[in-house]
Amino acid sequence: MLVLWERGWKILFDALEPLTDADLARTVTIRSEPHSVMQAISRQMAHYAYHVGQIVYLAKHFAAAKTGKWESLSVPRGKSTQFTADVAAGRRSQR
Numbered sequence: 001m002l003v004l005w006e007r008g009w010k011i012l013f014d015a016l017e018p019l020t021d022a023d024l025a026r027t028v029t030i031r032s033e034p035h036s037v038m039q040a041i042s043r044q045m046a047h048y049a050y051h052v053g054q055i056v057y058l059a060k061h062f063a064a065a066k067t068g069k070w071e072s073l074s075v076p077r078g079k080s081t082q083f084t085a086d087v088a089a090g091r092r093s094q095r
Contacts, residue, residue, distance in 0.1 A: 012048075023037055
């Protein structure tokens with residue numbers, strides 16, 4: 001699965017790499033609607049984020065079914081105050 005993941009991102013970056021500043025202002029049509037190339041890239045990145053969310057949702061489902069638990073990828077529910085205190089104290093980064 002990781003090979004497919006990496007292959008997909010390589011396709012994206014290979015498509016972005018040759019773009020010039022002039023290309024970013026060009027207009028492309030997506031579903032009969034005009035977009036600047038920059039708008040089209042932003043739209044596509046939002047689409048990718050949606051699919052990554054679907055992958056995480058499925059991973060949580062299958063991990064919970066197999067092990068009964070899932071480690072949060074962000075600040076765990078109910079732990080925001082502790083996380084903020086840890087960041088302020090230098091015990092963890094905000095990444």
